[in-house]
Amino acid sequence: MPSSKSHVVPPDQRQAALAQRRNLKMAQSAHAYVRGSTVKFYEWLEASAAGGKIPDGPPVWICGDCHVGNLGPVANAKGRIGIQIRDVDQTVIGNPAHDLIRLGLSLATAARGSDLPGVTTARMLERMIEGYMMALDAELGGATVAKKPSVVRIGMREAIGRTWKHLAKDRIKDVRPTIPLGKRFWPLTEEERAAVEELFKKDQVRRLVTALHLRDDNDRIELLDAAYWVKGCSSLGRIRIAVLLSVGDGHYHEGGLSLIDIKEAVQAAAPRAPKTPIPRDNAERVVVGAQNLSPNLGDRMRPARLLDKAVFLRELLPQDIKLDFDHLTREEATRAAFFLAAVIGKAHARQMDEETRKSWRGELGRNRTKSLDAPSWLWSSIVDLIVGHEAAYLEHCRRYAERNDR
Structure with missing residues (x-):
């Protein structure tokens, strides 16, 4: 077995080695590709036929890269733990609808990775909107308005019991x-x-x-x-x-x-x-966004x-861990969609006054169809984005395989 030293890359060779690792990681699954293609997400969203139907929500700090891997247990400076956004590199004052679409796309590809039927994706989006709107209604500063799915409960229990030795083992071995x-x-x-x-x-x-x-x-x-x-x-x-x-x-x-x-x-x-x-x-920008979200x-x-x-x-901190959404049942998928959307809703809502929250909630309640209890613009955006991402993912895998065969 090669020693860890065999993996060491000198500074002048970083770029090529990092490109290779990024391509490999994004080729592992469609969900991994979605997580690693934030720029393409906004390009596809802008070009999508559904893009023009997206409502202009109130300008607030948004995550900007709101996929399931960027939500999880986070401890504050005093050691208190809550489920919050873990990564805010892409944060801007923008349209909160973009966080909803990004989260919906991530949940949909996670469901596909767990071999769940398409009807589950529709139910996930319905529950996602329910959780988000409930967070807009809840009193700010209160507990998160959602029952934690098992993947979150397990993650929280693990986070609470972790110490520096766990962090050292995970991060620096x-x-x-x-x-x-x-x-x-x-x-x-x-x-x-x-x-x-x-x-x-x-x-x-x-x-x-x-x-x-x-x-x-x-x-x-x-x-x-x-x-x-x-x-x-x-x-x-x-x-x-x-x-x-x-x-x-x-x-x-x-x-x-x-x-x-x-x-x-x-x-x-x-x-x-x-x-x-x-x-x-x-x-x-990143720090101010984190303080708000x-x-x-x-x-x-x-x-x-x-x-x-x-x-x-x-x-x-040892308590900062990523939740595992790789293997979801139908029930867990819909429950996770509700809970994670409530977390995002709470992050958005704390930046809005009561009138703004009410107006935004009313906007989210419109444009629903008889067959889907979620806004039609959200469903259309997710469908368009899944098609675009699936094609781009397969093309990425083809190009990556060709480079490795040479």
Whole structure:
């Protein structure tokens, strides 16, 4: 068996290696392709015949990339856990209908991946709208207005019981204060390492690290290790660095180690609402969006500059995990659709006053057919997008297979 060192890629070979990994990951399933094709989603949406029928919802911060993998348990700086949005790279002040369509497409492809019949997709969209509209009706600040499906309950139980050792095992495969180079972590250039060391001397970054409830503002912070992080489909050509820190007096006690994710912030693919103020700096946009949409996550994020590029930093916590939607029953699929839409509805609703929520809810209640208790524009958009994504996914697999056969 090859050692982990055999997977190490030097900095000058990153681009080709990342492109290969991205293509492989997106070829694994239609659902994986949907998750990795945010830009194409908005291109298809704009070109779709259903696109002109989408209502202009009230301008609020939206996720912009609202698929099922971007929702899950998220802890705040004090350790409290809630189901919220986990990834806000694409966040903008935009049309909340775009989050609904993106979530519906993701749920539909997840259902197809679980070999569920098409009628289940129709029922999922109906339940999705029910959950979202119920969240618009609920009092802000209250509990999430949905019974958690089993996949969420299991994820929450796992999140509550996790500690630093679990995070180290999952993320860095080691509980020692180093980041082992291999398949998931590659070496930094000298310039990158020096820039990271300089970044963690700044007060705003120090305050991010000491913000957790087990730490003190005056705690000593030592940079133990840093590496380029091979992560997801979005790493291609962008800064993505994992930084391991020692905080306080000891390396191993709970709160004594800190794993920071540094990620480059780039222009969002999601269209912005016209004539609405939004931070011009992409890192500031991401952090402000997180604070509005996912307070638990926004609590532990900061914008910064690294190598003259906009980046945002967040401390990873053991409780931040991804939910498993790979194998769904009919009942679980519809229940998950209701619950996840309620989470998104709550994130949108907290930004609206009562009159705006009422008006938006009324808009969502229109344009329904006798055979489907969900807006016709939502169903039409999902159908058009599934057709486009399925064809693009198969073409991606064909091109990828051809390149590997050469």
